Amino acid sequence: MHASGYEPWSAERAAQIIADHQHLAGATMPILHAVQEVFGFVPEPVVPMIAESLNLSRAEVHGVVTFYHDFRREPPGRHVIKLCAAEACQSMGSEALAAYAEQKLGLEMGETSADGRVTLEPIYCLGLCACAPSALIDGRLVGRLDRDTIDEIAAEAGR
Amino acid sequence: MSTPRIFVPNDATAIACGADRVARAFADAFAARGIEAVIVRNGSRGLFWLEPLVEVETPAGRVGYGPVKASDVTGLLDAGFMDGKAHPLCVGVVEELPYLKKQTRLTFARCGIIDPLSLDDYKAHGGYLGLAKAVQIGPAATVEEVFQSGLRGRGGAGFPTGIKWRTVAATAADQKYIVCNADEGDSGTFADRLIMEADPFCLIEGMTIAGLAVGATKGYVYCRSEYPLSLVVMEKAIAIARKAGLLGDNILGSGLAFDMEMRMGAGAYVCGEETALLESLEGKRGVVRAKPPLPAIKGLFQKPTVINNLISLATVPVILEKGGAFYRDFGMGRSRGTMPIQLAGNIKYGGLFETAFGIPLGELVYDIGGGTASGRPVKAVQAGGPLGAYLPISQFDTPFDYEAFAAKDALIGHGGIVVFDDTADMAHMARFAMEFCAHESCGKCTPCRIGSTRGKETLDKIIAGERREANLAILTDLCQTMKLGSLCALGGFTPYPVISALTHFPEDFGAAPRLPAAAE
Numbered sequence: 001m002h003a004s005g006y007e008p009w010s011a012e013r014a015a016q017i018i019a020d021h022q023h024l025a026g027a028t029m030p031i032l033h034a035v036q037e038v039f040g041f042v043p044e045p046v047v048p049m050i051a052e053s054l055n056l057s058r059a060e061v062h063g064v065v066t067f068y069h070d071f072r073r074e075p076p077g078r079h080v081i082k083l084c085a086a087e088a089c090q091s092m093g094s095e096a097l098a099a100y101a102e103q104k105l106g107l108e109m110g111e112t113s114a115d116g117r118v119t120l121e122p123i124y125c126l127g128l129c130a131c132a133p134s135a136l137i138d139g140r141l142v143g144r145l146d147r148d149t150i151d152e153i154a155a156e157a158g159r
Numbered sequence: 160m161s162t163p164r165i166f167v168p169n170d171a172t173a174i175a176c177g178a179d180r181v182a183r184a185f186a187d188a189f190a191a192r193g194i195e196a197v198i199v200r201n202g203s204r205g206l207f208w209l210e211p212l213v214e215v216e217t218p219a220g221r222v223g224y225g226p227v228k229a230s231d232v233t234g235l236l237d238a239g240f241m242d243g244k245a246h247p248l249c250v251g252v253v254e255e256l257p258y259l260k261k262q263t264r265l266t267f268a269r270c271g272i273i274d275p276l277s278l279d280d281y282k283a284h285g286g287y288l289g290l291a292k293a294v295q296i297g298p299a300a301t302v303e304e305v306f307q308s309g310l311r312g313r314g315g316a317g318f319p320t321g322i323k324w325r326t327v328a329a330t331a332a333d334q335k336y337i338v339c340n341a342d343e344g345d346s347g348t349f350a351d352r353l354i355m356e357a358d359p360f361c362l363i364e365g366m367t368i369a370g371l372a373v374g375a376t377k378g379y380v381y382c383r384s385e386y387p388l389s390l391v392v393m394e395k396a397i398a399i400a401r402k403a404g405l406l407g408d409n410i411l412g413s414g415l416a417f418d419m420e421m422r423m424g425a426g427a428y429v430c431g432e433e434t435a436l437l438e439s440l441e442g443k444r445g446v447v448r449a450k451p452p453l454p455a456i457k458g459l460f461q462k463p464t465v466i467n468n469l470i471s472l473a474t475v476p477v478i479l480e481k482g483g484a485f486y487r488d489f490g491m492g493r494s495r496g497t498m499p500i501q502l503a504g505n506i507k508y509g510g511l512f513e514t515a516f517g518i519p520l521g522e523l524v525y526d527i528g529g530g531t532a533s534g535r536p537v538k539a540v541q542a543g544g545p546l547g548a549y550l551p552i553s554q555f556d557t558p559f560d561y562e563a564f565a566a567k568d569a570l571i572g573h574g575g576i577v578v579f580d581d582t583a584d585m586a587h588m589a590r591f592a593m594e595f596c597a598h599e600s601c602g603k604c605t606p607c608r609i610g611s612t613r614g615k616e617t618l619d620k621i622i623a624g625e626r627r628e629a630n631l632a633i634l635t636d637l638c639q640t641m642k643l644g645s646l647c648a649l650g651g652f653t654p655y656p657v658i659s660a661l662t663h664f665p666e667d668f669g670a671a672p673r674l675p676a677a678a679e
Contacts, residue, residue, distance in 0.1 A: 025460065026422075033384075033423055042673070065600075067444040068425035070384050086346030086595075087541055087588070088577045091504035092532065124428060124595070126385050127349040128172050129577065130207035130502065130509025139387070140516030143175030 202357020204271030205511030289476030309495030326555030345544025347575030523556030543572025607650025
């Protein structure tokens, strides 16, 4: 899930992704997911390409990209830290942990560090509510999250 | 003697607590010690406080150890783990644990026991008997069996599943669909995830039965993106079922066709609402549709569609296998059968507890759940997800039943119960409910789109002590407007946590503490 593992923008590669998924009924979402998996985000030039191939307007595709929280319009940091902010995690002190993470990383929720090393985001429920608080760190699930784990992540991210 | 087997769950919660590292440590230790053993990656039994719960097969039954860390493996093997010997982490024969023994596992009967991707295991534990029965009795009788079971939508609305099926079966069309709602967004819930990761064929079988019963040849599972492991397990299971001829053109020689695929959501809570989900599946913004037309008449791509919660569909195989009457005999009042109740948040024994409807809330929190994890007194529980009411201890005698909860202005929703201890600030939780609604509103209707933002602002003023009485009147009025005027449950039910918090915990909103005599 590291940005370094993502491919640089390529219109040919994007066209290939679209062609691979175009046959699906309601193909917009599967295409956007596949695009983001390859490039790390949904680059602007892919929007008219999807619109053209699915016979949609650019506005319709833009509307889909911007509706869903998952789709990024900017590249993420090399490390992506998502802390669960939903009620079950709150009942186990997730808000204090989130504040600690913000202070430790020098970031506010939703921000990517200027050096592109780390992105800190809230996520609403990972379904790990019986071992709260939980997090998704570079695609890895973490339960029973504590300050030590946040310290480890911060060290990994060079903070 | 056959090769000994040990079990290390391949379940998101178990993995989040280190199960993959534990499995690797066992594999390494077995190699180093020359022990011949098979490591089965089962699903979780849902006893999450014990995860990673490692089990070993012994003549006495499967003996469990948990929660196991990778660093415990050497000590376990030294203590005689392979023979189920004593160790501080040993919990004894897992099936004998009171937490499991007290349950009535119908939908979750196989979870944690079988290898999720072994079709042989699935069949050895009653799998595909329901589908065989459905093929034998035919579509009309299958729909009737589901109707007779009294099964109601497990997503929270509680609409009779059999009526949805009847409507779709009776609607003629060249194409019909089965859509499984696996957009399990409620905090405190993980039942759908457990089925997908522990018993995926059960969902495949349930959807296949639904397809044959109503004449739908295509199914979609709309799974949230926060469940990446569920997606992987389901994709594999679908491929296995297809290869075995259990999906495809001629299901069990019936001459009937059914196939299905997985689709991934993209982080929008509102897509758990059935019409928003359908829009999303069609590749659009997840905006709620006005009803009518009902999805059963004009659903996915405007075709008749059965859209059911995952747990409803995963309960269909056991209903067909054992009969609608068997299922209907569990439960109370109009809530028939069993419910997978999910105990979560600040709770000592968090996990999945499947039981017949009717169990009192307090028994779930204290007797089963063991009270809070923090050891502090329980303050409240939120039942039914972010749109569910906060219930104080004085309401803990409420039986777990659709109507009994509704009578208390609460809802059982998808069966999640999140426990809070006495450090919780209920005004803060009420504000969060409005904030979450604002964050997730699809924007189609005004009460939800604008009301949630104004609700959050008004709560900020109340919390700051600004014109408290006037702002409380505005908040109450706003909640009424949202409740009655919203298009779907997101705006319509957000008032439940807000008003319940305000009603039961006025002191958290700046009111003078109530005298004990004034408490209800």
